[in-house]
Amino acid sequence: MYQIKATNDLRRIVTEYFHSIGQDGRKVAWCTSVGPAELLRSFGFDVYFPENHGALLGATRAATDLIPEAGKLGYSNHICSYTTSDIGSYLSGRSPLQSHYGLKGIPKPDLIVYNTNQCREVEDWFGFYAREFDCPIVGIHPPRHLQDVSQEIVELVVRQHQAILPACEQASGKKFDIDAFRQTLCFSAEATRLWQQVLLTARNSPAPITFFDGTIHMGPIVLMRGTSTAVRYYQQLLSELEENVRNRVGVVCDERVRIFWDGMPIWGKNRMLSDLFIQNKTAVVASTYCSSWVFDAFDERDPFASSALAYTKIFINRSEEAKMKMLMNWLEEYRCDGIIFHDAKTCFNNTNAKFGLPQRLRDLSGLPSMIIEGDLCDLRFFSEGQSITKIETFIEQLDRSSQYV
Numbered sequence: 001m002y003q004i005k006a007t008n009d010l011r012r013i014v015t016e017y018f019h020s021i022g023q024d025g026r027k028v029a030w031c032t033s034v035g036p037a038e039l040l041r042s043f044g045f046d047v048y049f050p051e052n053h054g055a056l057l058g059a060t061r062a063a064t065d066l067i068p069e070a071g072k073l074g075y076s077n078h079i080c081s082y083t084t085s086d087i088g089s090y091l092s093g094r095s096p097l098q099s100h101y102g103l104k105g106i107p108k109p110d111l112i113v114y115n116t117n118q119c120r121e122v123e124d125w126f127g128f129y130a131r132e133f134d135c136p137i138v139g140i141h142p143p144r145h146l147q148d149v150s151q152e153i154v155e156l157v158v159r160q161h162q163a164i165l166p167a168c169e170q171a172s173g174k175k176f177d178i179d180a181f182r183q184t185l186c187f188s189a190e191a192t193r194l195w196q197q198v199l200l201t202a203r204n205s206p207a208p209i210t211f212f213d214g215t216i217h218m219g220p221i222v223l224m225r226g227t228s229t230a231v232r233y234y235q236q237l238l239s240e241l242e243e244n245v246r247n248r249v250g251v252v253c254d255e256r257v258r259i260f261w262d263g264m265p266i267w268g269k270n271r272m273l274s275d276l277f278i279q280n281k282t283a284v285v286a287s288t289y290c291s292s293w294v295f296d297a298f299d300e301r302d303p304f305a306s307s308a309l310a311y312t313k314i315f316i317n318r319s320e321e322a323k324m325k326m327l328m329n330w331l332e333e334y335r336c337d338g339i340i341f342h343d344a345k346t347c348f349n350n351t352n353a354k355f356g357l358p359q360r361l362r363d364l365s366g367l368p369s370m371i372i373e374g375d376l377c378d379l380r381f382f383s384e385g386q387s388i389t390k391i392e393t394f395i396e397q398l399d400r401s402s403q404y405v
C-alpha cells in the first residue's frame with residue numbers, strides 16, 4: 001500500500017500547531033481559509049481557521065449529527081455545511097479537537113477576520129462567533145466573479161486591507177510593522193511555490209500524489225501560511241515526491257486513467273473514494289480545490305498590492321470565462337482524460353456544475369465529464385452505491401478512450 005512518508009511529520013506539526021494556539025499569552029485571530037493570514041501573523045497573532053475545523057468535522061463524520069443543532073438557531077440545513085456543522089459543534093460542545101488532539105475545544109478569538117473572496121457565507125458564519133464571544137470582527141469585501149483583476153480593483157482591495165490595520169493593532173496591542181509583514185509574506189510565497197511544485201509532480205505517470213492525498217497534505221499551506229514550518233514541510237514533501245517520480249513510484253502503479261476533480265472534497269468519503277479510484281487504476285491527478293492555495297502573486301517587495309492581487313484572483317472568485325481558461329490549462333498540464341464535477345449541495349460557491357459549465361467545457365476541451373452529487377460535510381446528500389456505479393461507468397468509458405495508456 002502506497003504511503004507518503006512525510007505524513008508522519010505532517011501529523012506531528014499539525015498537532016503542534018493546534019496545541020500552540022494562544023499559548024504564552026499570544027493573541028488569537030480567526031481567519032477565513034483564503035483570508036489575510038500573513039498580515040495577521042505579522043502582528044504576532046496565532047491564526048485559527050474555522051473552515052479547517054469544518055473539514056475536520058466532515059472527515060470525522062461528526063458533521064451530520066451536529067448540523068441539526070445549528071438548525072435550532074435558524075441556520076438552514078441547506079446552507080454551507082462547514083458553517084452549520086461548526087456552529088453545531090460549538091453549541092453542543094463537541095469537537096474533534098478534543099477527541100483527536102486532546103484539546104479542550106476551539107480557541108477563543110481576540111479578533112475575527114474574514115474575506116468574502118470565496119463567499120458571503122463566511123460573513124454570516126463569523127458574525128455568529130463575533131456575537132457569541134463579543135469579539136471585534138473586520139472583513140475584506142473584494143468585487144466578485146471577476147474576468148480580470150484590474151489595477152483599480154487591486155487598489156480598492158489594498159485599501160480594504162489597510163482599513164483593518166487599526167483593529168489588528170487594537171486587538172494585538174502591537175503597531176503595524178511593514179517589515180514583519182514582508183517576512184510573513186516571504187514565508188508564504190516560498191511555501192506556496194513549494195506547494196505548487198508538490199502538486200505539479202502529479203503531471204508524471206504514475207502520479208506520486210493524488211487529489212485525495214493533496215487534501216491531507218494541504219494542511220500546512222492552509223494552517224501555517226506565513227511561517228517557516230510550512231516552508232520546511234513542503235521542502236521535505238517535495239523531495240520525497242521527486243524521488244518517487246525518479247523511481248516511478250506512484251499512488252496507482254498501473255495507472256490507466258487520469259482525472260481532474262472540480263469542487264469541494266466529500267470529506268467523510270475521502271478514504272472510500274481514494275480506494276475506489278485506486279482499485280479502478282485511476283489517478284485523480286489535479287483539482288481546483290488543492291490548487292486554490294497556490295498564491296503565485298505574493299511579493300514581499302509590495303506586500304499589500306501583491307496580497308490583494310493574490311487573494312482576489314483565486315479561482316472561486318472568477319467569471320465563468322476565466323474559470324474555463326484555468327480549467328483548460330489544468331486539464332492539459334496534467335494530461336487528464338476526463339473531469340468529475342462535485343455538485344456540493346450546500347456550497348453553491350465552490351460548485352461549478354449547476355449552470356451548464358460542464359457541458360460547455362466538454363464542448364471546448366473534447367473531454368468527457370460527469371457530475372457526482374454530494375456534499376463537503378453533510379453525508380445525507382451523498383448516495384454511496386449510486387456514486388460508485390456512476391464513477392466506475394465513467395472510468396470504463398474513459399479507459400476505452402484514454403490517450404495516455
Ligand code: SF4
Nearest residue numbers: 080118119121347349
Ligand atoms: S466556499 Fe462554500 S464551503 Fe467554503 S465557506 Fe463558503 S459556502 Fe462554505
